[in-house]
Amino acid sequence: MTTESGIPSEAAFEAVTPPDPAVAAEADARQQQLTKPAGSLGRLEALGGWVAACQGQCPPRAFGRPRVVVFAGDHGVTAHGVSAYPAEVTAQMVANFQAGGAAVNALAATTGAGVRVVDIAVATDTDPTVSTHKVRRSSGSIDREDALSESETLQAIAAGRAIADEEIDGGADLLIAGEMGIGNTTPATVLIAALTNTEPVAAVGRGTGVDDAGWIRKTAAIRDAMRRVRPVTADPVALLRVGAGADLAAMAGLLAQAALRRTPVILDGVVVTAAAMVAEDLAPGAREWWVAGHRSTEPAHTIALKHLRLDPILDLGMRLGEGSGALVALPVLQSAVATLAEMATFADAGVSTESGESATDSTADDETEAEAH
Ligand SMILES: O=C(O)c1ccc[n+]([C@@H]2O[C@H](COP(=O)([O-])O)[C@@H](O)[C@H]2O)c1
Numbered sequence: 001m002t003t004e005s006g007i008p009s010e011a012a013f014e015a016v017t018p019p020d021p022a023v024a025a026e027a028d029a030r031q032q033q034l035t036k037p038a039g040s041l042g043r044l045e046a047l048g049g050w051v052a053a054c055q056g057q058c059p060p061r062a063f064g065r066p067r068v069v070v071f072a073g074d075h076g077v078t079a080h081g082v083s084a085y086p087a088e089v090t091a092q093m094v095a096n097f098q099a100g101g102a103a104v105n106a107l108a109a110t111t112g113a114g115v116r117v118v119d120i121a122v123a124t125d126t127d128p129t130v131s132t133h134k135v136r137r138s139s140g141s142i143d144r145e146d147a148l149s150e151s152e153t154l155q156a157i158a159a160g161r162a163i164a165d166e167e168i169d170g171g172a173d174l175l176i177a178g179e180m181g182i183g184n185t186t187p188a189t190v191l192i193a194a195l196t197n198t199e200p201v202a203a204v205g206r207g208t209g210v211d212d213a214g215w216i217r218k219t220a221a222i223r224d225a226m227r228r229v230r231p232v233t234a235d236p237v238a239l240l241r242v243g244a245g246a247d248l249a250a251m252a253g254l255l256a257q258a259a260l261r262r263t264p265v266i267l268d269g270v271v272v273t274a275a276a277m278v279a280e281d282l283a284p285g286a287r288e289w290w291v292a293g294h295r296s297t298e299p300a301h302t303i304a305l306k307h308l309r310l311d312p313i314l315d316l317g318m319r320l321g322e323g324s325g326a327l328v329a330l331p332v333l334q335s336a337v338a339t340l341a342e343m344a345t346f347a348d349a350g351v352s353t354e355s356g357e358s359a360t361d362s363t364a365d366d367e368t369e370a371e372a373h
């Protein structure tokens with residue numbers, strides 16, 4: 001069965017309602033009353049207001065249970081030499097995440113975030129504790145075959161939705177989508193270039209650090225895949241099936257479901273943001289529940305952020321994935337919440353908001369005197 005929009009009913013999302021605009025206005029008014037010059041906390045002020053509007057309360061609460069979900073999956077297109085690293089690294093890194101030795105573990109520990117690893121399409125078997133949602137072994141080589149079947153695509157979207165539900169039901173009040181998968185910047189670039197009508201050469205980056213010959217092979221694979229996805233670009237489920245993979249489909253499901261569940265999300269780099277573009281097509285308005293943690297060095301990431309009209313919090317030249325850029329941005333969001341929630345108002349602290357007559361006069365006198373000397 002399909003809905004009116006042509007989306008299969010299994011992947012249809014209810015209408016997304018935005019974060020509460022009345023609470024956003026309340027937060028704006030409160031920012032004016034806090035003991036600081038108006039606007040002096042810069043972007044933190046808007047971020048604090050956004051969190052308050054997402055939570056439906058001002059002052060906002062400190063995040064109690066931020067959670068990172070790292071989706072791991074392999075991609076058949078790696079057989080064409082599109083990455084600087086071998087495909088085996090995906091499974092090896094899954095074990096590293098579980099052992100606590102990856103960047104995501106180190107960064108999560110500094111912010112109090114929990115990490116969950118999900119093998120959604122790793123090419124080999126992984127630990128049973130992380131593979132309960134596994135859809136298949138690797139996704140198809142998108143330059144010449146579909147990434148997934150229709151039922152695998154729906155299964156992956158449903159897995160992402162179910163994981164969002166599990167996390168939110170378990171108390172998560174902020175979600176971060178992360179990913180790990182050798183070759184995954186290739187399908188991510190295909191989605192972004194196709195959805196923004198961008199020439200591949202303007203979008204293709206170095207991913208893990210591929211050399212010039214590898215970049216040429218990657219660009220050729222992306223061009224071939226784009227030819228295959230062109231007829232289905234307007235259909236988000238078909239786009240995931242033909243040109244993406246189970247990891248991107250699951251992330252799209254998680255990001256759309258988080259918006260439906262009124263749970264804020266920090267987006268990470270190019271791969272997560274590619275999934276976010278598709279999630280916005282699946283559940284229009286979902287983007288209002290996301291903030292961009294950072295801008296990665298991948299050119300396609302800048303294109304995707306512009307398309308989604310998201311302004312990244314940080315720009316540190318990062319290109320790791322795993323949710324790492326979002327985790328580095330998390331303390332900024334926590335600072336935005338802390339200032340809006342914890343600062344005293346001018347009235348509470350007895351700090352005056354207007355410069356007094358006498359102060360102005362004495363400044364004027366001082367200046368006159370100084371000029372006289
Ligand atoms: O998040 C990003 O913007 C990003 C940019 C470049 C590479 N990555 C990570 O590197 C892997 C994909 O790179 P590649 O070259 O194998 O396509 C994958 O595991 C991603 O998490 C991630």
Ligand SMILES: Cc1cc2nc[nH]c2cc1C
Binds near residue numbers: 089320
């Ligand atoms: C070692 C390694 C770690 C990663 N983490 C995310 N993508 C990655 C790619 C590689 C190669």
